[in-house]
Amino acid sequence: MDILDTLKKRRSIRTYQDREIPKDALKQIIDVARFSPTARNEQPWEFIVITDSRIFSKIAKLGDNARFVAYAKACIVVFCADTKYYLEDGCAATTNILNAAAALGIGSCWVAGDKKPYCEEVAALLGVPPELKLVSMVALGYPADPSDFKLGFKKSLRGMLHWEKF
Numbered sequence: 001m002d003i004l005d006t007l008k009k010r011r012s013i014r015t016y017q018d019r020e021i022p023k024d025a026l027k028q029i030i031d032v033a034r035f036s037p038t039a040r041n042e043q044p045w046e047f048i049v050i051t052d053s054r055i056f057s058k059i060a061k062l063g064d065n066a067r068f069v070a071y072a073k074a075c076i077v078v079f080c081a082d083t084k085y086y087l088e089d090g091c092a093a094t095t096n097i098l099n100a101a102a103a104l105g106i107g108s109c110w111v112a113g114d115k116k117p118y119c120e121e122v123a124a125l126l127g128v129p130p131e132l133k134l135v136s137m138v139a140l141g142y143p144a145d146p147s148d149f150k151l152g153f154k155k156s157l158r159g160m161l162h163w164e165k166f
């Protein structure tokens with residue numbers, strides 16, 4: 001897919017094929033995340049790749065918003081050092097993860113981290129030092145239905161694009 005097409009066709013995908021994601025693909029995705037923009041070039045992120053379904057089951061129980069993680073084939077958890085712009089930096093990296101996955105034909109869905117009551121629990125589960133901030137967890141898997149990569153419903157460009165003035 002052309003890069004602009006990939007960006008537009010990335011959708012949150014929550015149902016997956018029973019097919020492993022090659023380790024090389026996961027490494028490639030993290031490698032792209034590493035090139036994300038970051039305030040003051042601090043690059044405060046740490047990426048934890050999980051492939052153990054026992055851990056997925058625990059994440060899935062954190063809340064209704066995470067239930068589908070039980071069926072993921074991998075999950076990339078994004079933590080950041082507690083810098084001034086950790087949230088922006090972690091979100092930029094998360095977006096690169098989603099888009100890199102889409103470019104490889106891998107479905108993904110962002111699971112909220114920051115602001116959720118389970119941040120400390122996730123850090124403890126993964127052995128992460130408590131001073132690091134949980135930004136997101138990205139569930140990954142080949143889409144159960146490849147047509148899940150689609151344009152889907154989005155607000156119109158006309159409604160949000162303002163030239164020169166609001």
Ligand SMILES: Cc1cc2nc3c(=O)[nH]c(=O)nc-3n(C[C@H](O)[C@H](O)[C@H](O)COP(=O)(O)O)c2cc1C
Binds near residue numbers: 011012065066113152
């Ligand atoms: C900060 C953030 C947190 C999100 N948290 C969750 C979540 O906890 N569970 C979930 O199923 N989707 C979550 N999503 C995915 C959104 O629901 C999804 O991006 C939105 O509905 C738009 O759909 P699309 O990604 O297919 O374009 C999150 C997205 C963002 C940006």
